[in-house]
Amino acid sequence: METNQRISTLFTKYLDNNCSREEFDEFIHLIKTTGNLESMDEAMRLNWDYAKEQPLPYTLSWNEVKPAALPQRKLTSQTTVWLKYAAVLCVLLFAGLVGQQVLDKDSMYHRFGQASLHVASGKTGVVVLEDGTKVTLNANSDLRYPKKFRGQTREVYLTGEAYFQVAQNVEKPFIVHSGKLKTQVLGTSFTVNAYGNDQPADVSVLTGKVKVQDQQSKRSVVLNPGETAANDKDGFRLSRFANPEDVICWIDGKMIFEDLSLRDCALKLSNKFGVRIKIAIPGASIPRITAIFQDKTLPVILNAVTKQSHTRYKLWNNTYIIY
Numbered sequence: 001m002e003t004n005q006r007i008s009t010l011f012t013k014y015l016d017n018n019c020s021r022e023e024f025d026e027f028i029h030l031i032k033t034t035g036n037l038e039s040m041d042e043a044m045r046l047n048w049d050y051a052k053e054q055p056l057p058y059t060l061s062w063n064e065v066k067p068a069a070l071p072q073r074k075l076t077s078q079t080t081v082w083l084k085y086a087a088v089l090c091v092l093l094f095a096g097l098v099g100q101q102v103l104d105k106d107s108m109y110h111r112f113g114q115a116s117l118h119v120a121s122g123k124t125g126v127v128v129l130e131d132g133t134k135v136t137l138n139a140n141s142d143l144r145y146p147k148k149f150r151g152q153t154r155e156v157y158l159t160g161e162a163y164f165q166v167a168q169n170v171e172k173p174f175i176v177h178s179g180k181l182k183t184q185v186l187g188t189s190f191t192v193n194a195y196g197n198d199q200p201a202d203v204s205v206l207t208g209k210v211k212v213q214d215q216q217s218k219r220s221v222v223l224n225p226g227e228t229a230a231n232d233k234d235g236f237r238l239s240r241f242a243n244p245e246d247v248i249c250w251i252d253g254k255m256i257f258e259d260l261s262l263r264d265c266a267l268k269l270s271n272k273f274g275v276r277i278k279i280a281i282p283g284a285s286i287p288r289i290t291a292i293f294q295d296k297t298l299p300v301i302l303n304a305v306t307k308q309s310h311t312r313y314k315l316w317n318n319t320y321i322i323y
Contacts, residue, residue, distance in 0.1 A: 006030065116144045119160070121274035124251060129156070132167035133174065138250050139272045140195070161193040161271070163248050166208075181231060185210045190223075191247055195271050202230040206244045212236070253295040262309055265289050266322065273298045280323040281311065 010027035119125040119137040126136050130148050137143055141160025149172065158178040166174045168187025176183040178194035181201050188208020194201035203212045205223040212229050213220040214236070221229050221236045226244070230237045241247055249256050255272070257265050263286055266277040275298065279286065287309035293301050298320075302313050306322060313322045 113147050113150075114144060115147050116142065118142050122272065124253075129154075129167075131169065131172075131174075134165040136163040136165075136248075136251055138162065140274045158192055158194060160195050161191065161250070163189070163191045163251060165189045180214050180216050182213045182215050183210055184213075199267065200230055200232045202228055204228040204241065204247045206247065255293045255296075255301070257289045257291045257305075259288050259290055262287050262289060262305070262311070262322065265305060269298065269301065276319040278319055278321045280321050287311070 007027065007030050010023055010030070117125055117127050117137060119139055119141050121139050123139055124136060125141075126134065127143065127145075128134050129145055131154055133154070135143060135145075135156075138161035141158070141162055143156060143158055143162060145156040152171075153173050153175055154169070155175045155177065158176055164174075164176065164185075166185050166187050166189065170186050174185050174187075176192055178192050179196065179201055181192070181194060181203065183190070183192060183203050185208060188210060189206045190208070190210055191204045191206070192201070193203075203210065203223065205225055205227055207225055209222060209224055211220055211222050212231075214231055217235070219235055221238065223229055223238075226240050226242075228239050228241060228247075230239070246256055246258075250272075255268065257268075260268075262281070263279050266279055269275070270277050281287075289305055289308055291304060291308065293304070302320065302322075306313050311322050313320055315321075
């Protein structure tokens with residue numbers, strides 16, 4: 001699993017009071033060794049927003065604290081970045097110690113007015129948000145959303161793939177955060193595919209109009225019905241699709257491979273079934289696949305794909321290898 005996604009998952013489990021000792025030790029190890037802790041920013045923001053509304057559990061004056069304070073020393077920029085996260089972690093650790101009494105084991109995450117939905121491998125799931133927006137999630141996908149939308153926007157966070165049927169509200173835009181992409185709409189239906197920063201992400205519009213922005217490069221594109229924007233290191237690649245049903249075929253348990261490279265087929269199967277699939281074929285000879293499957297198991301699909309591509313597959317060390 002990609003490191004940033006794993007950190008975010010473990011941090012959310014910690015906030016949800018559902019983190020084992022082994023997972024907590026793994027979380028501490030990851031935040032010590034990784035150089036990029038942006039995956040914790042949203043959870044930290046939620047904690048900060050919640051804390052601002054709560055009364056202090058005690059009051060101390062500076063004169064009471066000063067005798068115990070350590071001598072100050074100059075901090076490097078790297079140390080400052082680390083302390084940003086370490087300080088919040090210390091607050092959360094303290095909250096964990098007193099949480100049994102103060103929160104009575106309630107989920108801290110849900111105390112922030114947030115909810116989440118995880119869909120397991122080979123499944124789909126549906127949630128209707130407070131504003132009437134309907135979200136259908138594909139396999140191995142996670143959605144975080146507020147129980148009640150406040151402020152001037154409606155914002156949710158997606159890892160994986162989902163189909164959004166957004167309730168119209170011209171005064172409160174709907175925003176989907178998915179990795180590097182931010183998709184903003186007023187009222188429309190569209191899909192977002194963003195399983196991880198190591199995979200290309202794309203947005204397809206079925207009705208209405210959306211604006212998609214790469215939050216790192218700040219490049220953006222406006223999509224109309226029938227258009228798809230795929231985002232990779234070179235920017236957005238635009239294309240059109242003729243049949244909207246093909247874009248959301250996974251809702252009915254279908255997988256459509258239309259002149260798709262074997263490597264891209266393996267990526268789709270990995271996301272759907274939550275497995276690792278490796279292509280052990282030279283790049284120049286990667287075959288292309290055209291096929292439709294509905295409600296089929298992974299072995300059935302692999303047998304059909306390898307037969308069409310004149311290849312074979314084997315399971316070795318928890319990885320499917322096509323050769």
